[in-house]
Amino acid sequence: MEDSYRHKGLRRGLVNTLIEKGIKSKMVLDAIGKVPRHFFFDNAFVEHAYQDKAFPIGEDQTISQPYTVAFQTQLTGAGSGSKVLEIGTGSGYQCCILLELGAEVYTIEYNKVLYERTRKFLPSMGYKAYFFQGDGSKGMPNFAPFDAILVTAGAPTIPTALVEQLKPGGRLVIPVGDDKSQKMIRITKKEGNKLVKETFDNFSFVPLLGEHGWGKK
Template identity: 50%
Template sequence: MQASDTHIYKAQRQILANNLKTKGITDKRVLEAIRQVPRHAFMDERYIRFAYQDDAFPIAAGQTISQPYTVAFQTQLLDIQKDDKVLEIGTGSGYQCAVLLEITSSVFSIERQEILYESAFKRLKELGYSPHLRYGDGHEGWPEEAPFDKILITAAAHEIPPRLLEQLTIGGKLVMPVGGANTQKMTLVEKISDTESIFSEHGGFVFVPLLKGKV
């Protein structure tokens, strides 16, 4: 049973949001999302007391719940608007998905680990969020729902999967950590046309790898 929300947790989220602001998160929508989403509800029971520290923690299937700064940084890079249709690759705990849903109501999220898919589905529903979730291979995206205005990948690879770029609308943005196992560059892709995109790098990060398939 996850801990219920309390005034203490809400105060800790306010402190966390202020901390992220000092680190360069300036998008007011992102900071407000951090204040609203009960991160402790997405944590393994062993780590709930650390929920509002700016750190990553283990979850099931050898994965992690990302550091709040990383969640906020990726979200800020995407510059999500309230009517944007967003695709997230790697639902994980569901925390990043909830942050996205505080900004736009149209979020499609794919998770390849069945245990994470099931727990995120249950948790998000209990908290009143209504994303479109799929258990599947993130490399393939969600072609029947494409195109997407924004695409967020929460795992690393040496290159951006071509199928995902194909599903990004012209004028849309994609954010993904690109690189090897030890460090990656947070990469922003701005799609100019069907054949041209602008790539830019925004600092070093460390993410779990983006894996193919569902098993």
């Protein structure tokens, strides 16, 4: 796996694209600029790695569009020392961005093939997270509470279990809608368990599977 000057230049171009699209967090932009996204692509498709678009990774899943990754990460407010639950490990790219921020990441993947692939691949790149396979729609109560919970799949509703696993001041970022389009939602848990809900742009994610998602596959 080579990360050449050319690749780094392409990443700088991607970062500039994200700035133009409205991403403001310097920490998030720096993280995008560090993670070699082409490592997640077969050699035949490397030219696609630094385009701002999603790309299939098999198992009916995709590596998310960089703008989507940056937008969601920015909404979490995660930073150094944050304890973050990622629901939907997928390729592992989003996980790497969170790790570059200095977060402690717990990541859970429903699909066993992707789980096995990613839990081996990310450490080979030097990224260390806590990897789990199972129903992420229930969260991970044994490791709660979390400073941030980031869901990388579209949910029909906001799972109560995830809100309950936030720390005071914690944020849940989750796309909610139907199987075609979702609104990005951020729930912030204030003191006294008061919840503040914010609604952002439309996105399109693969479905969240599991008990509090779209059921089992």
